[in-house]
Amino acid sequence: MKHLTVYHPERPSLAIGILWRRLSLLSRCAVLLLLATPALAGQPVIYSWAESRSADERGHYPVALLKLALAKAGGTYEPKASRHDMSQSRTLRHVELGRDLDITWTLTTPEREQRLLPVRIPIDRGLLGWRLLLITPQDSDFFATLTAGQLKNLRSGQEQDWPDYQILRHNGFKITPATNYQGLFYMLKRGRIAYFPRALTEVLPEIHAQKNIDLAIAPRWVLYYPAPVYFFVNKQRPELAAAIEKGLLMAIDDGSMHQLFITHFGESINRMELHKREIIRLENPLLPAETPLDNAALWYDATRGF
Known part of the structure; x- marks a missing residue:
């Protein structure tokens, strides 16, 4: 007569021991490997605003927006500050070469879009202009x-x-x-x-x-003048650019980018009263043809303050 193994809730160690003995050697190794493997850590991505400039308020918004976008995208990227403070030209070169930097943000030009991969969503809604x-x-x-x-x-x-x-x-x-x-x-x-x-x-x-x-x-x-500031990554990192774009679009859609924008710039916008100033409108000869000027949702409007 075939005997059945009965699981006793009050004796869990006995049940576990029986199950362990019935596993093959290969299965036991697989279980041990799984238990020994730590949870997947986030993949570090280095952005260009250096640790030494963490007190500089000008970097607070883009850093916060980058972290928000990558969190919204739901990937495993873990943004970290660069250890080195570099000039703008050197920063762009390092991102282009994939040398110690993965992400930067800067005013776009045709030359920059040729060298790097832009995420064509103005991160500050064009306020730089x-x-x-x-x-x-x-x-x-x-x-x-x-x-x-x-x-x-x-x-x-x-x-x-x-x-x-x-x-x-x-x-x-x-x-x-x-x-x-x-x-x-x-x-x-x-x-x-x-x-x-x-x-x-x-x-x-x-x-x-x-x-x-x-x-x-x-x-x-x-x-x-129209002055879109984009996040830029190395041309060999389209998956990183796609994650940033996905997260930014989600943040626009759910209002969290709006909230972050007002938190950082609302006081300046109110104090400067742009709608009361005389505006001298200038041409930007460096504006790439692909700039999304026709998408009003992406640009600051002085008449409505966002």
Whole structure:
């Protein structure tokens, strides 16, 4: 007569022992391997905002948005800050070569889209193209009386490897090139330039950061040109680009990107009152043909504040 093994709930160790003895050697090895294997860790992806710049407010929003998008996409990517602070040109080169960097974000150009793989969703809704003018406080009344033509003829400054330098020159502005970001603030302080155009997303954090230099925002004026900032990855990483795009679209759809945007920029938008300023609209000759200008849902609208 064939005997049946009966499982006794009050004697689990006995039941487990019986089952273990009945497993083949191969099956036992497989179970042991499974038990010994740790849970899958996230795949690190290195973004370009360095650890040493973690206190710099300008990087808080793109880093938070990147983390939100990758979490929404549901993959195993684990975003981490770069250990090295690099110039913009060197950053782009390292992403292009796949050397220590996986993701960066920057204003797009045809040349950059040729070298890297863009995720064509403007991460700041084009706010980088809304340019307020950093000046010294004693010049506030002077700027309030200028015409647009007079403003163009005043000397301003930009870093020479920024696309903004070429955009402003193309539109007839007198621009002094600089090789050092911090040096532009000292040029303004010493009167070598009359103003320094800065994005709405940058201007208040920079005023807070430059504690040893008196700065103000010029009244009346704002410059505007289409300036999409995208996440960029290496061309050999289409799966990473697809994950970021998927997560961004989900964040737009469920409102979490809107909430993050307002959390980071709502105060600046309200304080700057862009809808009350005179807008000098400029051409961006570096705008790639694939830019989604016709999708209004992706761009900031000054009349509705988002």
